[in-house]
Amino acid sequence: MLEPNEIYCGDSRELLKQIAPDSLALSFWSPPYFLGKDYEQGVSYKQWQDMLREVINLHYSVLKPGGFMVINIADILAFQDEKMPRIQADNPSNKKCSVTREMVMEAKRLHPDYNRDQLAAFLHCSEQTIDRRLNGNNIRGGKHAIGTHVKLVGGQLEEYAYQAGLYLYDKRIWQKDPAWANSKWTTSTLKAVSETEDLYVFWKPGTYVVNRDRLTPSEWKEWGLRQVWNIPSVRANDIHQAMFPIELAYRVIKLYTDEGDIVLDPFLGSGTTALAAIEASRRFIGIELMERYADLARKRVKDMISAPKLALL
Numbered sequence: 001m002l003e004p005n006e007i008y009c010g011d012s013r014e015l016l017k018q019i020a021p022d023s024l025a026l027s028f029w030s031p032p033y034f035l036g037k038d039y040e041q042g043v044s045y046k047q048w049q050d051m052l053r054e055v056i057n058l059h060y061s062v063l064k065p066g067g068f069m070v071i072n073i074a075d076i077l078a079f080q081d082e083k084m085p086r087i088q089a090d091n092p093s094n095k096k097c098s099v100t101r102e103m104v105m106e107a108k109r110l111h112p113d114y115n116r117d118q119l120a121a122f123l124h125c126s127e128q129t130i131d132r133r134l135n136g137n138n139i140r141g142g143k144h145a146i147g148t149h150v151k152l153v154g155g156q157l158e159e160y161a162y163q164a165g166l167y168l169y170d171k172r173i174w175q176k177d178p179a180w181a182n183s184k185w186t187t188s189t190l191k192a193v194s195e196t197e198d199l200y201v202f203w204k205p206g207t208y209v210v211n212r213d214r215l216t217p218s219e220w221k222e223w224g225l226r227q228v229w230n231i232p233s234v235r236a237n238d239i240h241q242a243m244f245p246i247e248l249a250y251r252v253i254k255l256y257t258d259e260g261d262i263v264l265d266p267f268l269g270s271g272t273t274a275l276a277a278i279e280a281s282r283r284f285i286g287i288e289l290m291e292r293y294a295d296l297a298r299k300r301v302k303d304m305i306s307a308p309k310l311a312l313l
Contacts, residue, residue, distance in 0.1 A: 001018055002019050005283050006285065006286070007268060007286040007294055007297050007298050008285070008287050008294075009287075009288055009290075012266035012267065012287045013058065016055065016058040016266060016287070019062040019285065024062050024063050024064060024285075025064055025068070025257045025258070025261035026069075026070065026252070026261065026263045026264070027059055027067075027263070028069075028072070028249055028252045028265055029072070029267045029273070030073065030244055032267070033073060033074055034076055035076070049156065053163075055266060056161050059166065059202075059204075060164045062264070063204040064206065066205075067204045067206070067208070068169065068201055068202065068203055068204075068208070069166060069201075069202040070200070071200045071202070072197060072199050072248065073153055073154075073157070073197065074194065074196075075150055075153055075154070075198075076150070076153065077150055077194060079148055080146045080147070080148050081146070081147055081148065081149055084147030084148070084149060085147055097125050099130075101134070103123060104130055107119050116131060154171075154198060154200060158200070161202045165204070165205070166202040166204055167205070168200060168202055169201045171198060171199065171200055172198075172199040173197075173199070173229065174197045174248060175229065175231070176195060176231065176232065178193045214255065214257075215254060224255060229251060231245050231248055243272060244272060245272075246276050247276075249275075250279060250280060252276075253273075253277055257280075259282065260281070260282065261282050261283065262282070262283045262284065263285075264284070264285045264286075264287075265284070265285075267287070267288070267289075268286035268287055268288040268293070268294070269288060269293055269297070270297055270300065271298070278301065278304055278305065
């Protein structure tokens with residue numbers, strides 16, 4: 001059996017089977033978002049779905065009755081879809097030539113016998129410009145690029161959890177810094193910059209504890225009872241590609257567990273959930289697939305334990 005306050009390297013789908021039944025008060029995790037990070041290379045969308053389904057299903061046996069599973073995830077904002085029309089958006093400001101499609105169509109009406117070269121000469125532009133205006137080749141991504149759209153993931157999580165015997169208890173929203181670096185499409189589309197992620201709170205049937213002493217009165221007022229949590233993003237993901245702030249994990253752990261409870265993170269990454277559990281005087285079990293991140297998490301935990309006790313907030 002996996003022991004608390006340890007970090008294990010391996011596949012969560014195997015190691016979850018080695019956790020004592022009915023032993024976890026909380027599982028808090030942020031899985032791969034299917035965004036093409038290095039740890040997702042070679043994974044198809046179906047494989048990603050199957051992984052989430054299996055990990056969620058394995059939680060039923062290890063959570064205590066009344067325990068919670070909280071998943072931090074975002075919708076896929078640029079999901080590639082082969083069936084989607086290729087041409088996406090026309091951005092006049094990106095065009096180096098002022099000739100418009102309407103101008104080309106008017107020239108064709110005036111001179112129906114002109115070929116593209118003759119139309120180009122008439123409009124004082126290149127033949128390529130005529131082709132682009134008529135066929136949409138100047139439009140973002142080109143007519144051969146795979147179209148993308150938003151793909152919602154919350155419904156899938158709810159379905160997988162329901163199949164496992166877990167129920168969607170609550171949903172909170174993490175309002176973070178605008179993700180400009182990951183939203184490059186905003187310069188050539190009408191899409192908004194990503195500024196939020198979701199926290200889906202699932203409950204295993206059983207009596208759960210409402211302990212008002214877990215938070216101070218000001219904490220209850222400022223975030224305990226609030227759906228939207230305004231927490232700055234990690235400024236530099238220099239040690240891991242997808243880090244979330246320790247305060248996010250700390251709030252979840254404080255809200256849904258008591259001191260001494262065991263908190264699981266089956267996608268531990270750089271170890272943030274373990275650090276938050278230590279800060280909140282909880283025990284933890286961490287599982288990480290990649291050895292270099294498991295080693296990083298162990299080092300961060302060791303450093304925190306050996307450092308002087310400092311207040312997180």
